[in-house]
Amino acid sequence: QRAAVSAGTKLQQDSPASGSSQRQKKKNRVEGKQETKKRRFPLAIGRRHKHDHDELDDLFSSRVQDPIWVAITRLEVTALTVAVLMIFLIWHVLHLQQKAWQKTLPPKNNNKAKGLSSSSFQMEDDDFAVDHDGHVVTKKGLESIDLAFSNVRLEMATKKKKNTDGKPRLLLDGSIHGRAKPGRMLAVMGPSGAGKSVFVHALAGRLKDTSKLSLTGRRYINGHAVQGDSLLPAAFVEQDVNFFPHMTVRETLEFRVSLKLGSLISTVERDTIVTNLMAQLGLTKSADTIVGDTKVRGLSGGERKRLSIAVEMISSPSLLFLDEPTSGLDSAAAASLVDKLRQLANQGKTVVAVIHQPSQQVFSMFDDLLLLSDGRQMYFGPVADARYYMERQGYPAEKEVGTAEYVLECISRFPRLSETDEDAQKRISTLAESSAAQKVDLGLSGSASSASGDARHFQSAVVTRYGPRASIFKQFSLLMKRALKEAFRGKGVMILKTVQQVTVGLIYGGIYKLGNNQASIQDRYGLISLTAIGAANMAIAAAIRAFPKEKAIVANEIASKMYRTLPYFIGKALSELPLVAFYNGIMMMILYNMTGLNSAPGKLRQFMSVIMMHGLAAESLGLAIGAISANSDVALGLFPAVLILNIIFDGRNISVENTPKYLRWISKVGLIRWGFEGLSLVEFGGLTFSTGGPRRGPVAKTGEEALERMGLGDRVLSDVFKAQATITAACWGLSFLGMTLTRQKFLVMKAPKP
Numbered sequence: 001q002r003a004a005v006s007a008g009t010k011l012q013q014d015s016p017a018s019g020s021s022q023r024q025k026k027k028n029r030v031e032g033k034q035e036t037k038k039r040r041f042p043l044a045i046g047r048r049h050k051h052d053h054d055e056l057d058d059l060f061s062s063r064v065q066d067p068i069w070v071a072i073t074r075l076e077v078t079a080l081t082v083a084v085l086m087i088f089l090i091w092h093v094l095h096l097q098q099k100a101w102q103k104t105l106p107p108k109n110n111n112k113a114k115g116l117s118s119s120s121f122q123m124e125d126d127d128f129a130v131d132h133d134g135h136v137v138t139k140k141g142l143e144s145i146d147l148a149f150s151n152v153r154l155e156m157a158t159k160k161k162k163n164t165d166g167k168p169r170l171l172l173d174g175s176i177h178g179r180a181k182p183g184r185m186l187a188v189m190g191p192s193g194a195g196k197s198v199f200v201h202a203l204a205g206r207l208k209d210t211s212k213l214s215l216t217g218r219r220y221i222n223g224h225a226v227q228g229d230s231l232l233p234a235a236f237v238e239q240d241v242n243f244f245p246h247m248t249v250r251e252t253l254e255f256r257v258s259l260k261l262g263s264l265i266s267t268v269e270r271d272t273i274v275t276n277l278m279a280q281l282g283l284t285k286s287a288d289t290i291v292g293d294t295k296v297r298g299l300s301g302g303e304r305k306r307l308s309i310a311v312e313m314i315s316s317p318s319l320l321f322l323d324e325p326t327s328g329l330d331s332a333a334a335a336s337l338v339d340k341l342r343q344l345a346n347q348g349k350t351v352v353a354v355i356h357q358p359s360q361q362v363f364s365m366f367d368d369l370l371l372l373s374d375g376r377q378m379y380f381g382p383v384a385d386a387r388y389y390m391e392r393q394g395y396p397a398e399k400e401v402g403t404a405e406y407v408l409e410c411i412s413r414f415p416r417l418s419e420t421d422e423d424a425q426k427r428i429s430t431l432a433e434s435s436a437a438q439k440v441d442l443g444l445s446g447s448a449s450s451a452s453g454d455a456r457h458f459q460s461a462v463v464t465r466y467g468p469r470a471s472i473f474k475q476f477s478l479l480m481k482r483a484l485k486e487a488f489r490g491k492g493v494m495i496l497k498t499v500q501q502v503t504v505g506l507i508y509g510g511i512y513k514l515g516n517n518q519a520s521i522q523d524r525y526g527l528i529s530l531t532a533i534g535a536a537n538m539a540i541a542a543a544i545r546a547f548p549k550e551k552a553i554v555a556n557e558i559a560s561k562m563y564r565t566l567p568y569f570i571g572k573a574l575s576e577l578p579l580v581a582f583y584n585g586i587m588m589m590i591l592y593n594m595t596g597l598n599s600a601p602g603k604l605r606q607f608m609s610v611i612m613m614h615g616l617a618a619e620s621l622g623l624a625i626g627a628i629s630a631n632s633d634v635a636l637g638l639f640p641a642v643l644i645l646n647i648i649f650d651g652r653n654i655s656v657e658n659t660p661k662y663l664r665w666i667s668k669v670g671l672i673r674w675g676f677e678g679l680s681l682v683e684f685g686g687l688t689f690s691t692g693g694p695r696r697g698p699v700a701k702t703g704e705e706a707l708e709r710m711g712l713g714d715r716v717l718s719d720v721f722k723a724q725a726t727i728t729a730a731c732w733g734l735s736f737l738g739m740t741l742t743r744q745k746f747l748v749m750k751a752p753k754p
């Protein structure tokens with residue numbers, strides 16, 4: 001304000017006609033108002049017709065000398081206001097979610113801790129109890145689960161084509177029946193493509209819902225029929241489990257325990273649970289090793305599998321499904337892993353695992369066996385009886401082989417020695433018929449056949465009913481911390497991106513030497529355009545490459561109700577900010593110092609602000625593409641089209657007038673255009689050019705004239721910031737929507753038609 005008043009007075013004093021005629025006074029008043037306006041809106045430097053260049057320079061110097069003005073410029077005020085508004089908005093949205101979350105919690109009076117101490121404690125809750133060893137156990141009679149199943153049938157609709165009749169394909173034929181008991185391990189085995197994986201997913205209620213598949217069958221828990229709900233109260237260890245690669249084993253477990261058990265436990269209790277889990281699954285030695293992935297060295301294959309079991313054991317499920325837990329492991333590692341499963345079973349847990357080509361040692365650790373071939377059941381019963389059963393069916397072993405190898409050979413669709421193709425098919429059909437006729441005690445209680453009210457009983461006893469136990473704010477803080485750790489620990493990626501930015505900056509810096517002749521106008525536009533395209537390209541590509549993989553992990557975590565989409569997404573978006581600022585800042589500093597960009601006071605700050613907002617908008621667009629795409633291939637496929645559209649409509653390559661009307665909106669949302677315009681306004685604002693040197697088009701003496709020629713005469717920098725903020729916000733919204741809409745849904749097992 002002081003600067004405005006003094007500059008206004010100065011203008012009045014400097015005016016040659018001050019106090020002479022009324023008309024002149026009026027003119028002075030108008031000019032004074034315009035000047036005041038310019039002082040209030042210093043970012044409106046692109047308005048060439050509103051001021052002349054020298055006055056702007058004077059005004060700038062006077063402001064720069066004023067410490068208050070230096071400290072609080074419109075740019076900082078705008079940034080601060082936006083930041084405060086965003087924090088308020090985020091807080092408000094999280095608060096609303098927190099309220100909704102609280103409604104889903106069990107009544108408070110059941111949620112209490114007893115006799116808490118660091119070494120010995122017990123907590124009680126509707127569904128959980130934490131015992132004195134720090135193990136979390138489920139309650140309500142589900143300490144053990146006896147799971148029976150019958151008539152499991154999975155159909156896939158097919159289209160009628162030349163060589164198909166359009167009949168549905170049977171992936172599981174409806175003959176499958178059996179039982180997994182507490183304290184026992186059931187192995188599901190069969191040749192490749194037999195339907196083992198789809199069967200365990202269907203049984204656990206984890207088969208991804210698609211319109212093509214329909215699933216029927218019956219499941220019973222402890223003798224009671226499960227109705228309707230697809231997800232069983234069980235842990236499921238997928239074949240390929242992805243973790244955040246830069247987190248250590250301990251951090252991964254701490255993160256999950258904190259989210260799953262939230263306010264039920266203190267930090268000391270959390271640590272006890274994590275220590276016990278690591279000891280139980282033989283991970284203590286690797287506690288501080290990062291998990292790693294195909295690119296980052298970390299845990300061994302066996303350790304990673306054991307970690308994936310450990311994270312599932314957090315809520316101490318009584319029933320555990322595993323899809324090929326030994327695949328990719330050598331025989332010693334496979335035996336060690338199955339031994340850990342054996343120990344869990346010995347504690348009373350029910351274990352169901354798909355096992356592919358086990359060694360005899362691994363095979364003999366299982367109690368029961370379900371054999372499948374071509375979606376049909378070949379055998380269900382104790383492992384110990386399998387060999388005798390096959391021999392009784394008339395298929396004796398042709399040579400000295402272990403039972404695992406022998407039974408797999410019996411159910412192979414390929415001919416055995418001295419068999420024709422027809423014989424092989426007949427063998428499979430005979431075994432399928434015999435097994436369908438096998439009597440299996442499903443352990444049904446009297447009420448089992450009724451549409452059981454008890455079904456509700458076990459649905460209510462699982463972690464899935466209430467969702468995450470950590471409050472929304474706790475979820476947000478844990479997720480934000482994880483995202484920041486991931487971002488800053490990926491040193492390889494950080495170094496690579498930094499080198500990339502420095503290299504590109506040095507290439508531009510080595511080539512562009514901007515003088516002040518007429519040719520330099522074109523050079524400036526060229527450099528600015530390349531900078532805007534390069535920064536957008538790097539940020540979008542990086543987000544597209546990294547996000548779909550992360551989305552797959554997050555989708556699983558959200559499906560297991562560890563946390564909600566919103567706190568994850570806000571944490572993710574905010575954690576990106578520091579690195580986006582860092583990478584774009586490096587590039588801008590190099591260009592600013594090497595190419596001779598406009599170095600008037602305050603310009604560097606404006607360059608930095610525009611390029612950082614540009615990087616943020618590009619990163620958000622990358623996130624949005626990743627979020628709406630089914631996988632990284634789709635996202636990478638969309639990338640060139642999105643980038644090309646952004647480049648075409650960057651404001652230089654096609655005029656608005658010649659753009660088809662229905663495409664004009666693209667230029668409004670094209671982030672490269674706004675990046676280009678923002679950098680141009682900062683660069684050209686206040687420049688003067690000599691009239692010499694080669695040129696294209698008419699002479700432009702000032703930066704404002706050059707801007708006018710590019711059609712940017714009326715543009716102001718605040719328009720650019722508004723557009724960049726809007727694009728960022730819209731992309732965040734789209735990403736959130738994409739993540740919510742592409743959330744995993746599971747196929748419900750319906751009762752078979754009578």
Ligand SMILES: Nc1ncnc2c1ncn2[C@@H]1O[C@H](COP(=O)(O)OP(=O)(O)OP(=O)(O)O)[C@@H](O)[C@H]1O
Nearest residue numbers: 156171190191192193194195196197198199213356
């Ligand atoms: N979501 C799905 N939609 C359609 N078909 C599917 C789906 N999932 C699996 N299939 C088909 O079902 C059959 C059985 O697949 P599944 O993955 O269960 O076999 P598998 O016995 O586990 O084999 P492998 O040991 O090789 O993993 C395969 O022919 C597969 O193409």
